[in-house]
Amino acid sequence: MKPRIAVLVSGRGSNLQAIIDAIATGGLNAELVGVLSDQPNCAALQRVPQALRWTASPKRFTDRAAFDRALGDALIPMQPDWIVCAGYMRILGDAFIARFQGRLLNIHPSLLPKYRGLHTHARVLEAGDTEHGASVHFVDPHLDAGALIAQIAIDVRPGDTPDALASRLLAHEHRLLIAVLQLATAGRLYERGHGAYLDGYPLLNPLRLDCSGQWRAQSLPPSLR
Ligand code: GRF
Numbered sequence: 001m002k003p004r005i006a007v008l009v010s011g012r013g014s015n016l017q018a019i020i021d022a023i024a025t026g027g028l029n030a031e032l033v034g035v036l037s038d039q040p041n042c043a044a045l046q047r048v049p050q051a052l053r054w055t056a057s058p059k060r061f062t063d064r065a066a067f068d069r070a071l072g073d074a075l076i077p078m079q080p081d082w083i084v085c086a087g088y089m090r091i092l093g094d095a096f097i098a099r100f101q102g103r104l105l106n107i108h109p110s111l112l113p114k115y116r117g118l119h120t121h122a123r124v125l126e127a128g129d130t131e132h133g134a135s136v137h138f139v140d141p142h143l144d145a146g147a148l149i150a151q152i153a154i155d156v157r158p159g160d161t162p163d164a165l166a167s168r169l170l171a172h173e174h175r176l177l178i179a180v181l182q183l184a185t186a187g188r189l190y191e192r193g194h195g196a197y198l199d200g201y202p203l204l205n206p207l208r209l210d211c212s213g214q215w216r217a218q219s220l221p222p223s224l225r
Contacts, residue, residue, distance in 0.1 A: 003185035006034040006080035008071075008088035013044025015086035015107055018174035019181065020047060028178060030185045034078040036071060038090045058090065068096035075100070082184050085139060086177065094141045102191045104139035104146075105184070107177050109169055111135060111151055116144035121162040121169070130156050132165055134173040135206065136180040138191040147196040149189065150207035152176040176209050199224060 007016050016035060022028035035048045037055040045053050054074040061067040067090075075083065085092075085106040097104060110120040112135040124132045133153035140146035152172045156165065183189045188199050196203045201221035208219035217225045 002029055002031045003081045003187075004033040004079055005030045005181065005185070006036065006075055006078050006083045007032070008083065008085045009035060009037050009042060009044035010039045010089040011042055011044060011087045013042070013047050013087065014170060015084075015174060015177055016044050017047055018178055019084070019086070022178045022181070028181055028185065030082075030181065033080055034075065036074060038067070038071075038088070044087070064091075064093050065095060068093045072096050072099050082181070084177070084181070091143065092139065097139055097141050101140070102138070105149070105180065106137055106139050106144070106146070107173055108135050108137065108144050109166065109173060110144075111153060112137060112144060112148055119162070121165040124156060124165065125160060125162060132156050132169060134169060134176050136176055138196055140194070147191055147194055147203075148206040149183075149196045149203060150176060150180050150209060152209045152211070154211070172211065175211075175213050179209050179213065179215070 005019065007019060009016055020032060023030055023032060032052065034054060035045060035052050037045050038058050040055045040057055045055060056070060058067045061070065081103060083100055083104050111133040115123050131153050133151050135148055135151045137148045138146040152175065154169055154172055183198065190197050198221060201223060205219065208216040210216055
């Protein structure tokens with residue numbers, strides 16, 4: 001049986017599309033088993049057949065915990081091995097995270113631990129950074145602060161605007177997400193305690209994907225170089 005992936009989305013869904021495309025072209029040996037959203041009208045949901053969609057507006061629930069419970073109850077029958085937050089803009093509560101911890105991944109558009117939260121591209125420019133990037137991490141109860149798995153970096157160019165930076169980073173984000181999912185679905189990646197492990201080795205620093213899609217040897221645990 002192929003590893004099963006569910007994806008949580010709130011918006012455009014370009015990362016979801018990267019997963020769909022990678023599965024379709026054989027770059028990712030996995031099955032997409034569900035796409036779940038807190039935004040019933042989001043474009044991302046339109047990228048998959050109705051049968052794969054679950055959505056509900058949080059307004060219909062008394063509180064965050066009730067929405068999270070419904071989201072979790074929808075995920076259980078999908079039997080996902082991995083749950084990917086790909087542009088999922090709602091904070092997940094502790095109970096939800098505890099229910100799925102170890103299989104919950106998030107992609108965030110910054111070189112974490114820098115710039116948790118929103119408006120990362122603008123904040124990079126305001127700070128005058130010369131480098132920007134994206135990170136994939138396990139989700140834990142702290143916003144964008146779970147165990148880091150991998151990153152990709154790009155240069156900030158003179159004249160960059162937040163939009164220019166965001167759109168240049170996006171293709172790299174997609175590449176990073178698929179590269180991490182390849183490791184995850186191959187059974188090479190897991191979370192233990194507060195750390196991420198690859199092939200049984202703790203990732204003391206995040207893996208680095210270069211812009212040609214190769215893992216940088218120096219970023220791999222010594223025994224895997
Ligand atoms: C991406 O930049 C992702 O890193 C962030 O939100 C954006 C979502 O884009 N969390 P998309 O919906 O996957 O196109």
